[in-house]
Amino acid sequence: MAKLVVMQQSNTWVSPRSSVLPPSVSGFHGASLNISVQSWRRKWQPKVSGIQVMASSKNILVMGGTRFIGVFLSRLLVKEGHQVTLFTRGKAPITQQLPGESDEDYADFKSKVLHLKGDRQDFEFVKTSLAAKGFDVVYDINGREAVEVEPIIDALPNLQQYIYCSSAGVYLKTETPPHFEVDAVDPKSRHKGKLETESLLDSRGVNWTSIRPVYIYGPLNYNPVEEWFFHRLKAGRPIPIPGSGIQITQLGHVKDLADAFIKVLGNPKASKEVFNISGSKYVTFDGLAKACAKAAGFPEPEIIHYNPKEFDFGKLKAFPFRDQHFFASIEKAKLELGWSPEYDLVEGLADSYNLDFGRGTYRKEVDFRTDDMILEKKKSLVLT
Amino acid sequence: MATSSSFSTFSLLSQRTSPRLPTITCSLSPLRSVSSFSQSLLSSQFLSLSQPTNKYNFSKRPNLSSKFKVVASADKKKVLIVNTNSGGHAVIGFYFAKELLASGHEVTVLTVGEEGSDKMKKPPFSRFSELVSAGGKTIWGDPSEVEKVVGGAAFDVVLDNNGKDLDAVKPVIDWAKSANVSQFLFISSAGIYKTSDEVPHVEGDPVKEDAGHVTVEKYIASLSFPSWATFRPQYMTGSGNNKDCEEWFFDRIVRNRPVPIPGSGMQLTSISHVRDLSSMLTLAVEKPDAANGNIFNCVCDRAVTFNGLAKLCAQAAGSELNIVYYDPKEAGVDAKKAFPFRNMHFYAEPRAAKEILGWKSTTNLPEDLKERFAEYVRIGRDKKELKFEVDDKILNSLKVPASV
Numbered sequence: 001m002a003k004l005v006v007m008q009q010s011n012t013w014v015s016p017r018s019s020v021l022p023p024s025v026s027g028f029h030g031a032s033l034n035i036s037v038q039s040w041r042r043k044w045q046p047k048v049s050g051i052q053v054m055a056s057s058k059n060i061l062v063m064g065g066t067r068f069i070g071v072f073l074s075r076l077l078v079k080e081g082h083q084v085t086l087f088t089r090g091k092a093p094i095t096q097q098l099p100g101e102s103d104e105d106y107a108d109f110k111s112k113v114l115h116l117k118g119d120r121q122d123f124e125f126v127k128t129s130l131a132a133k134g135f136d137v138v139y140d141i142n143g144r145e146a147v148e149v150e151p152i153i154d155a156l157p158n159l160q161q162y163i164y165c166s167s168a169g170v171y172l173k174t175e176t177p178p179h180f181e182v183d184a185v186d187p188k189s190r191h192k193g194k195l196e197t198e199s200l201l202d203s204r205g206v207n208w209t210s211i212r213p214v215y216i217y218g219p220l221n222y223n224p225v226e227e228w229f230f231h232r233l234k235a236g237r238p239i240p241i242p243g244s245g246i247q248i249t250q251l252g253h254v255k256d257l258a259d260a261f262i263k264v265l266g267n268p269k270a271s272k273e274v275f276n277i278s279g280s281k282y283v284t285f286d287g288l289a290k291a292c293a294k295a296a297g298f299p300e301p302e303i304i305h306y307n308p309k310e311f312d313f314g315k316l317k318a319f320p321f322r323d324q325h326f327f328a329s330i331e332k333a334k335l336e337l338g339w340s341p342e343y344d345l346v347e348g349l350a351d352s353y354n355l356d357f358g359r360g361t362y363r364k365e366v367d368f369r370t371d372d373m374i375l376e377k378k379k380s381l382v383l384t
Numbered sequence: 385m386a387t388s389s390s391f392s393t394f395s396l397l398s399q400r401t402s403p404r405l406p407t408i409t410c411s412l413s414p415l416r417s418v419s420s421f422s423q424s425l426l427s428s429q430f431l432s433l434s435q436p437t438n439k440y441n442f443s444k445r446p447n448l449s450s451k452f453k454v455v456a457s458a459d460k461k462k463v464l465i466v467n468t469n470s471g472g473h474a475v476i477g478f479y480f481a482k483e484l485l486a487s488g489h490e491v492t493v494l495t496v497g498e499e500g501s502d503k504m505k506k507p508p509f510s511r512f513s514e515l516v517s518a519g520g521k522t523i524w525g526d527p528s529e530v531e532k533v534v535g536g537a538a539f540d541v542v543l544d545n546n547g548k549d550l551d552a553v554k555p556v557i558d559w560a561k562s563a564n565v566s567q568f569l570f571i572s573s574a575g576i577y578k579t580s581d582e583v584p585h586v587e588g589d590p591v592k593e594d595a596g597h598v599t600v601e602k603y604i605a606s607l608s609f610p611s612w613a614t615f616r617p618q619y620m621t622g623s624g625n626n627k628d629c630e631e632w633f634f635d636r637i638v639r640n641r642p643v644p645i646p647g648s649g650m651q652l653t654s655i656s657h658v659r660d661l662s663s664m665l666t667l668a669v670e671k672p673d674a675a676n677g678n679i680f681n682c683v684c685d686r687a688v689t690f691n692g693l694a695k696l697c698a699q700a701a702g703s704e705l706n707i708v709y710y711d712p713k714e715a716g717v718d719a720k721k722a723f724p725f726r727n728m729h730f731y732a733e734p735r736a737a738k739e740i741l742g743w744k745s746t747t748n749l750p751e752d753l754k755e756r757f758a759e760y761v762r763i764g765r766d767k768k769e770l771k772f773e774v775d776d777k778i779l780n781s782l783k784v785p786a787s788v
Contacts, residue, residue, distance in 0.1 A: 176686040281584070
């Protein structure tokens with residue numbers, strides 16, 4: 001028995017400057033139809049009948065939302081017609097005009113998005129303020145520890161959905177990549193707070209959805225991922241890459257991630273499910289350096305490999321990625337949500353460059369200290 | 385540098401504890417206007433996944449407690465497998481024949497060459513009696529005379545598992561076309577993909593235009609069979625294999641020899657149990673419309689690094705592992721002779737099979753290698769006298785002793 005589910009319009013992201021490459025053929029714009037076979041009912045889920053229109057307005061709370069992912073996600077939510085409240089301490093401006101965003105679009109967004117000022121570590125305040133407002137859906141973009149989530153679910157007993165930004169960093173290192181959602185997780189990982197949060201949500205009977213991105217990139221990225229390469233390319237410096245340079249990583253564009261967050265909203269297929277969300281292909285460290293150059297219009301960079309064990313960088317980070325293979329399969333999200341990334345790597349990096357670094361903006365001041373240590377050693381080896 | 389590896393804990397496909405019911409999914413694809421695939425035949429890009437077929441398969445309602453499985457239609461088919469008589473692909477025809485026979489189809493395996501040749505003493509050919517007792521027919525001959533060799537018999541489906549170039553396969557393709565074969569399947573190779581910094585190889589990615597397999601694929605596509613498909617495999621493991629795979633590692637591990645690995649050992653490859661290839665081919669036979677006009681990477685859905693494979697083999701053998709890294713050029717050895725896998729990332733994913741056929745991968749290297757090791761010992765290969773000339777040359781160049 002087939003059923004029509006009318007999905008919301010896939011959004012086109014406005015960029016006045018053309019990217020280095022023409023838009024990819026893959027992916028689709030505009031409305032899409034998803035034909036889904038009637039899914040087997042799980043006990044908790046009410047029967048859905050007739051045609052569901054996704055855009056029924058919800059009262060949505062976004063924990064965070066002023067820095068990176070949330071900036072794009074909140075715009076999509078507002079465009080969908082939802083009432084969006086951002087919960088932040090107010091340290092960063094509640095809204096900022098995006099590069100390439102028209103004045104009208106920005107004014108519209110700014111006029112509609114609401115702010116709830118507070119510190120999410122103040123659990124009492126979180127509980128009382130949320131209970132007073134009564135939200136339908138929570139997007140938890142900046143949660144790290146399970147304790148942070150408790151006051152939220154306590155405050156909102158009728159919550160329709162808790163959508164959590166987790167991390168593929170929870171997966172246990174494997175000999176047989178990629179990571180699939182069913183794979184073993186590492187209770188000792190640096191991201192164990194995310195795991196504990198997922199478990200808490202599950203144990204409380206909340207209708208939760210967990211998204212596990214890999215490395216996120218795109219304009220406004222505060223993690224110096226692509227920016228790290230752009231700084232060096234701009235300075236005409238060689239790119240120091242640890243080990244063989246064939247380690248494989250995976251980047252996912254923030255706009256594709258935001259799209260995925262929209263796709264899971266009110267989606268029965270997302271109920272109590274985990275989804276890896278990232279780019280369609282994976283890339284070697286060396287390949288990423290070259291892709292950044294290509295995207296930004298720099299000549300192919302000189303790459304220098306070094307053995308990180310031969311150096312003591314102290315607290316300084318010499319390279320923005322984990323020194324290992326790290327990538328996850330996105331096939332579950334593609335199959336179940338009908339989501340697929342629109343940006344391929346070079347396109348996505350071009351988008352980031354054109355809207356951010358290429359305009360002279362970046363988050364982290366350049367620091368070539370570790371580069372210089374590596375180059376120094378290489379020089380001295382050549383001389384001996 | 386030599387590294388003694390302690391076995392890291394890992395688990396493949398362990399389930400996280402979760403109170404929810406197992407996810408049951410049906411195949412979904414976004415509905416789009418679909419251009420006819422035959423129009424894209426002659427372009428260098430074959431079917432790209434961004435234009436999936438709008439055909440999807442509804443299944444019978446499965447038991448809620450059982451894992452969702454696509455149930456195929458039960459039409460009995462007459463299948464001809466033209467099989468190579470040696471090499472890594474030889475075992476594919478054997479498993480495929482067995483699976484088809486078990487599903488009730490009529491199967492003839494035409495092996496290239498002569499029944500009495502020395503090549504037939506090796507597996508899987510040495511086990512062809514299993515095909516016969518399952519009701520299959522095994523014949524030998526020259527594929528260029530296929531009509532004569534099969535005695536004028538008619539077939540619904542032909543799988544050519546003998547082709548590196550058009551010279552070898554064209555006679556079979558032409559005969560199949562003239563004999564009104566409904567479905568033509570071809571075992572190509574994932575080796576035809578152009579290398580890239582971005583992985584994996586995905587159906588539709590650029591291929592090396594001058595590769596023999598590419599020429600064959602294009603020719604098949606140009607003939608408008610009612611249904612055709614090409615399958616691009618990588619490396620295989622499984623009982624009956626004609627070519628060494630994990631055995632190369634076992635040989636060294638059981639003799640306490642260092643395992644020489646080129647480069648960093650981080651290179652990714654794909655080792656599939658041949659039962660996965662067979663199940664994909666069988667699914668294509670059962671869903672000819674869905675399969676039609678498609679390229680399928682005929683591989684499992686997980687990769688493994690050289691280091692990882694060595695570790696898993698050592699674990700399967702319950703032995704210590706000593707890896708020694710080298711540069712083939714510096715050691716003065718031919719990279720192809722020194723190591724059983726391409727010295728680079730070589731990794732394809734079976735995205736088309738999963739999305740279009742609803743196929744599922746079952747290869748589980750940690751478990752499968754245990755079985756392989758058990759057979760390795762059972763046939764006495766662990767006791768066999770072996771020479772390690774290339775290894776010794778490598779170890780010499782590194783000044784590493786041969787025994788640990």
